[in-house]
Amino acid sequence: MGALALGQLALEPLFPVALGRVQLAPDPLDTAFQLQAINELRGGASSNPDPGCAWTGDLNGAWQLHRHPAFAPLIASLLGHARSYLQELGFDLNQVSLHLQRCWPVVSELDQVVGRHHHPNAHVSAVYYLNGDGSGRQGCLRLYPQRQVNELVPGLAVGHGGPLAGAQGPWNAPWIDLAPQAGLLVLFPSNLDHAVLPNGDPDDTRYSISLDLALSAPAVGEGETPPEYLAPHPSQWQEV
Numbered sequence: 001m002g003a004l005a006l007g008q009l010a011l012e013p014l015f016p017v018a019l020g021r022v023q024l025a026p027d028p029l030d031t032a033f034q035l036q037a038i039n040e041l042r043g044g045a046s047s048n049p050d051p052g053c054a055w056t057g058d059l060n061g062a063w064q065l066h067r068h069p070a071f072a073p074l075i076a077s078l079l080g081h082a083r084s085y086l087q088e089l090g091f092d093l094n095q096v097s098l099h100l101q102r103c104w105p106v107v108s109e110l111d112q113v114v115g116r117h118h119h120p121n122a123h124v125s126a127v128y129y130l131n132g133d134g135s136g137r138q139g140c141l142r143l144y145p146q147r148q149v150n151e152l153v154p155g156l157a158v159g160h161g162g163p164l165a166g167a168q169g170p171w172n173a174p175w176i177d178l179a180p181q182a183g184l185l186v187l188f189p190s191n192l193d194h195a196v197l198p199n200g201d202p203d204d205t206r207y208s209i210s211l212d213l214a215l216s217a218p219a220v221g222e223g224e225t226p227p228e229y230l231a232p233h234p235s236q237w238q239e240v
C-alpha cells in the first residue's frame with residue numbers, strides 16, 4: 001500500500017478479481033469463415049431451446065472448436081494469452097499444466113440472453129468476441145461479485161431508494177458490464193458468476209466463443225509424486 005497523506009482518507013481495492021482483456025486484430029476474412037462455420041454448426045437451431053436463450057454449442061454437439069480447422073489457429077493464440085494470464089496471477093508455468101476442456105460458440109439473436117451461471121468444472125474461463133462494436137448494444141457480459149463485503153448491510157447495493165448516494169461506483173457496484181467488441185478476448189476465474197444481457201440490436205446477431213480451462217499438476221515420472229494441491233495430470237488418472 002502507498003504512503004498516506006496526513007489527515008486524508010485513502011481507500012485501497014483489496015483482493016481484486018483478475019479480469020484479463022486482450023484486444024486482438026483478427027483478419028476479417030478469417031472471422032468471416034468462422035462466422036460461416038458457426039452458422040453451419042448451428043444449422044436450423046436458433047435457441048437453447050427456450051426462444052429467449054442464446055444458442056450455445058456446448059449443449060448442441062459443438063464443444064471442440066479447437067479441433068475445427070477454421071478455429072484451431074485462433075484458439076491456439078487465445079491459449080497463449082491464457083498462459084500469460086496465469087503468469088500474471090503468479091503461477092509458475094513449470095509447476096502446472098493447463099488444459100482446454102471445452103471450447104464452444106455462443107450465438108445470440110435479438111433479445112436472447114444467457115442466464116447467470118458459473119463454470120464449476122473449470123478453473124479459468126475465457127470469451128472471445130467475433131463481433132460487437134463496443135457499444136454494448138449486442139448484449140454485455142455481466143460479471144457479478146462473489147460477495148459484496150463493502151455493502152456493509154447486505155442488499156443495500158441493489159435496494160430501491162436505499163441509503164447509498166447516487167451512482168454506486170466501484171466500491172458497491174452490484175455488477176460490472178463488459179461490452180462485446182470484435183477481436184476482444186476476456187479471461188476470468190471460472191467460479192465468477194456471469195450472464196449475457198439481451199442482444200438489443202435487431203441488425204446484429206452476437207457471436208462469441210467460450211473456453212473452459214483446467215489446471216492440473218504436470219505429468220510426473222516413475223517414482224515422482226505430484227503436489228497434493230493440484231489434481232494429478234489427467235494422463236495419469238485411471239478410469240474405473
Ligand SMILES: [Fe+2]
Pocket residue numbers: 117118119194210
Ligand atoms: Fe459462461
